[in-house]
Amino acid sequence: MRSFNFKKTLLYVVLCIYAVITLVPFLWALSSSFKTLEEIVRGTISFIPENFTLNNYKEIFVNQELFPRWLLNSVIIGVIGTALNLLFNSMAGYALARLRFPGRKSLFLIILAVLMIPMQVTMIPNYLILKSLGWLDTYHGMIIPAMVNATFIFMMRQFFINFPKELEESAALDGLSRFGIFFRIVLPLAKPALAAQAIFVFMALWNDFMRPLIILSSPEMFTLPLGLNSFKGQFISYWNYIMAASMVFTLPVLVIYMFFNRFFIKGISFTGGK
Amino acid sequence: MRNSRKFSKRMLREAGQGYTFMFPVIFTLGLFVIGPILYAIYLSFNDVQLLGGTSYEFVGLENFKEIFSDYRAQVSLKNTIFYVAIVVPSQTILALVLAATLNAGLKGQKFFRIVYFLPTLTSSAVLTLIFMWMYNQNGLINQLLKIVGLPTYNWIGDPAIALKAIMIMNIWATAPFFMVIYLAALQDIPESLYEAAELDGANAIQKFWFITVPYLKPVTSFVVIMGIIGTFQLFDQSYIFSGGDGGPNNSTLTVVLLIYQYAFKSLGTMGYAAALAIALAIVIFVATIIQRKFDKEESLY
Numbered sequence: 404m405r406s407f408n409f410k411k412t413l414l415y416v417v418l419c420i421y422a423v424i425t426l427v428p429f430l431w432a433l434s435s436s437f438k439t440l441e442e443i444v445r446g447t448i449s450f451i452p453e454n455f456t457l458n459n460y461k462e463i464f465v466n467q468e469l470f471p472r473w474l475l476n477s478v479i480i481g482v483i484g485t486a487l488n489l490l491f492n493s494m495a496g497y498a499l500a501r502l503r504f505p506g507r508k509s510l511f512l513i514i515l516a517v518l519m520i521p522m523q524v525t526m527i528p529n530y531l532i533l534k535s536l537g538w539l540d541t542y543h544g545m546i547i548p549a550m551v552n553a554t555f556i557f558m559m560r561q562f563f564i565n566f567p568k569e570l571e572e573s574a575a576l577d578g579l580s581r582f583g584i585f586f587r588i589v590l591p592l593a594k595p596a597l598a599a600q601a602i603f604v605f606m607a608l609w610n611d612f613m614r615p616l617i618i619l620s621s622p623e624m625f626t627l628p629l630g631l632n633s634f635k636g637q638f639i640s641y642w643n644y645i646m647a648a649s650m651v652f653t654l655p656v657l658v659i660y661m662f663f664n665r666f667f668i669k670g671i672s673f674t675g676g677k
Numbered sequence: 678m679r680n681s682r683k684f685s686k687r688m689l690r691e692a693g694q695g696y697t698f699m700f701p702v703i704f705t706l707g708l709f710v711i712g713p714i715l716y717a718i719y720l721s722f723n724d725v726q727l728l729g730g731t732s733y734e735f736v737g738l739e740n741f742k743e744i745f746s747d748y749r750a751q752v753s754l755k756n757t758i759f760y761v762a763i764v765v766p767s768q769t770i771l772a773l774v775l776a777a778t779l780n781a782g783l784k785g786q787k788f789f790r791i792v793y794f795l796p797t798l799t800s801s802a803v804l805t806l807i808f809m810w811m812y813n814q815n816g817l818i819n820q821l822l823k824i825v826g827l828p829t830y831n832w833i834g835d836p837a838i839a840l841k842a843i844m845i846m847n848i849w850a851t852a853p854f855f856m857v858i859y860l861a862a863l864q865d866i867p868e869s870l871y872e873a874a875e876l877d878g879a880n881a882i883q884k885f886w887f888i889t890v891p892y893l894k895p896v897t898s899f900v901v902i903m904g905i906i907g908t909f910q911l912f913d914q915s916y917i918f919s920g921g922d923g924g925p926n927n928s929t930l931t932v933v934l935l936i937y938q939y940a941f942k943s944l945g946t947m948g949y950a951a952a953l954a955i956a957l958a959i960v961i962f963v964a965t966i967i968q969r970k971f972d973k974e975e976s977l978y
Contacts, residue, residue, distance in 0.1 A: 410881065415779050421775060422792045424849070431793060431817055432807045439830060446815040448824075491701040503688065504695030508704070517710050521910055521961055523933055527715035527720060527940045527947060531731060535768040548709040551702045581694045610800030612913040617941060628802035633919055642810050649803040656798050664791065 496559025
């Protein structure tokens with residue numbers, strides 16, 4: 404009995420230590436975002452600001468005109484990009500799982516192969532293609548190349564293969580067209596898979612650094628990661644501002660995660676692992 | 678006769694529906710993935726000039742040959758391989774240990790899981806900035822080291838340390854993602870295996886080593902391959918950490934950062950950058966194949 408308790412205690416100690424290791428950077432950033440510059444440069448360890456101030460947030464939202472714009476750009480690209488991904492990946496996954504058409508197998512194999520190509524190979528040609536289309540430094544230049552995702556086409560195919568056919572068949576007997584069946588029967592029942600997909604796609608778009616770095620050039624078009632990076636260059640030692648901006652950047656993802664936590668874990672075991 | 682015609686009409690309609698459903702994917706993958714792969718191969722055999730329009734001059738294998746005489750390419754490859762070799766095993770072991778600890782059936786699991794997962798949610802740009810703030814000369818980490826009497830470092834400015842600082846950050850940031858994959862797999866191990874081992878007098882560590890680890894082998898293989906692919910592509914952290922130049926003294930220069938610089942920062946080297954990108958893809962591909970082979974041989978006994 405005693406040794407059992409000892410084991411439990413040890414496990415808890417390990418878990419708590421690692422929880423601290425995980426949390427400290429975030430708490431430190433959060434507390435720095437509420438500190439005055441003077442307290443920041445003094446470099447004392449204190450997680451509770453001496454003079455709690457909202458000035459850093461005021462600075463980035465009020466005096467930095469571009470910051471709200473970067474936030475807006477990120478929201479536009481993230482939301483539209485996610486919506487298109489949900490629609491197109493599901494349509495393709497459904498077709499690959501359910502419809503018979505010539506070339507279906509080869510298309511599936513191509514999608515599997517695409518999963519293995521590192522994006523560095525395609526990024527230079529993509530830049531040239533976007534350039535010749537005149538899409539550099541635009542929203543559609545950011546959204547359209549990323550409006551489908553091989554990983555989630557694959558995931559949706561797996562999902563639809565295990566999907567009961569009977570419902571669709573009875574809907575077809577009731578006179579619903581293929582599109583009617585897809586949008587009114589199949590998609591609503593695919594909500595868990597769609598939710599997992601939505602979180603991953605949105606996070607990927609929201610957090611993306613390299614693609615915007617290549618595609619976007621004017622500061623008004625920057626997304627948050629780029630804006631933050633240019634912010635760092637501009638306010639090199641104003642870590643209080645940089646941390647406040649970082650916190651604003653992180654909050655939306657945290658909120659989404661809190662709401663969709665269970666789908667999140669499900670999504671990882673969908674895409675990875677087995 | 679009528680029947681077969683009706684049948685083929687139905688088939689035709691289904692094919693039409695299939696292509697309609699697939700159209701956005703065919704269009705996007707064609708224009709922005711498949712086309713670009715072929716284009717990249719073409720670029721890698723050319724000297725590309727971007728002045729005014731884009732002009733190409735066929736140079737055969739010149740770009741690939743140049744890699745072997747390019748000092749910075751060698752440094753970046755060395756940095757990247759060192760990074761992969763340290764980060765992949767560390768994050769895999771950490772992920773496995775965390776998952777096993779979390780899976781022990783303790784109360785508050787859910788809380789720990791949510792906390793551990795925070796870094797995975799946060800963007801690489803934000804994480805890098807937070808760590809740069811902590812890595813500051815008299816930042817949090819040095820202060821803590823001082824308190825416990827350990828030496829402090831110039832984490833960002835010392836060429837011998839900077840890449841290691843990025844390693845620490847990324848092991849911390851990526852391990853939780855793989856932890857979740859391990860957690861899902863751990864839940865599938867039949868309890869009876871552990872009970873049988875307990876009857877044989879196995880202790881917790883023996884159970885972990887002789888049941889859990891072998892059982893998780895396929896998952897570990899997946900985690901390692903994903904880790905290799907991910908770490909070979911290190912870019913955001915190096916870029917932000919060094920302000921884009923891979924410094925101090927090329928110590929955080931990774932292959933992808935070098936590709937970025939040759940493609941978009943210096944003129945007339947885009948073809949060479951494409952060759953580097955293709956070489957990187959080949960290296961990643963070979964590394965994952967070696968890993969798989971290695972894995973198969975190991976599982977023979």
